[in-house]
Amino acid sequence: MKYFILAIFICFSHFGFSQILNLQNSKIEKDSSLIKGNVTASLSMYNRSAAANEPVEFFGYNLKSSIALFLKNSRLAFINDFSYLKINEDPFLNTGFQHLRYSMFEDKRVHPEAFVQFQYDNFRGLFPRWIAGVGLRHDLVKTEDFSFFFSPGIMWEYEAWMIPNTEDEVKVSFLKSTNYIGFRWDVNEFLDINTINYYQTTYDSDAELWRNRYSIELNINSKITERLGINNSFTLSYEDEPIVPITQTIYNFTAGINYKF
Template identity: 50%
Template sequence: MFKAVAGLNAYNRSAAADDPVNLFGYNLDVNALYYPGEHGYMFISKFDYLKINDSDFLNFGMIHGRVNFLRERKVNYETFIQYSYDNFRGLYPRWIAGGSVRHNFIKSEKFSFLFGVGGMYEFEKWQIPNEDQFVEVSFLKSSNYISLRATLNEFVDFNMVNYYQVGYDKSISGFRHRVSNSTILNTKLTEKFSLTNTFEISYEDKPIVPITKMIYAFKTGLSINF
């Protein structure tokens, strides 16, 4: 299965005749699933860009690859790797690689509930706000999640994933916690087109550099299924 969601924004507006504001932005999500047999292969990518006049206001991207071994069994396994960047917040970049044990607690044609327990290695490079200095860190972390999927009717399906990641940082003699949620409501319009609403939120109790602890985003887009 291949799925793409895209959005585009471009306009010019101004509060003063001599001070125009030009805005250009886009978002693009591309997901692919491949199930040739007892194993599953997943590719997820997200890109968000927003430019105001000549300045890049938002520039975020993420590429994620995952392999699920023995996926039809109640207890199965997976490995993953991820690359991401968030230039507006000063992340250049983040690398993640790890694995987990998944437990299909409930699985049916219209409803599934599962959880995964695992670990990962994480590398990050951050720019200190308003400075030219960078900080590089790497951690071994516990990485766990709960996933809920439900088909509400023949037109609407719901998907929610909650992550909890924690690792010990010797430099602060303490743990760094990260909690995140991704909720997607998909409404089928035709056999190929759907309206996709996505809400994402993430919280880190001890950011590496002094930035906002909680970030969130809401997006609506038209998705194409192949």
């Protein structure tokens, strides 16, 4: 039991998994390059055995990447996030997503976006979640150092959840309203701050209730060199009516090294 409690602490100290994507987590701005991207990675490996005859070893990593292909007045972005934790020989935490987004007419202050996403979270019993949708992004303020934006949209979502402590699975699909608002501020050449807030909602006619999902993420990126930097991220997510009885509020803090190319 004590190892399970320690593992829970490690999970939420080192490996968070946001149910909602932060599009502003890694800054990729258009320049003369056709393809740009960045990678943020962190690694943990150690033991905390209290007794010689009870060895306990922990191994885990978090890997995030953002790659963008720039076309004329448009952008195709591929964003990934993976977290993994193994205790001795047993996988304990395995979460991640792959997100593909196409933004059109980015030279306009109002422009459409289309996206698809695959997601999983075995620790909370989610496998898989499929998302596909469209939105209309509004860049209310867009300068060289500061941007403020919001986007209303609509999406289809399919989820398969395992009911905790059972072998039963629940599968659902909904048409949802998906909306985000956020900003990015380049404080100086070494520091930038960004945050994004999501609100997604739908009416579940079978359960006769509204299902609402909220999320906020704050990122602070510090540049060490032209290609290396440090990323600090805090995420808080809340679902008022989860599909299965799981924790409604989850939060996490992560820190890692970022490499741009």
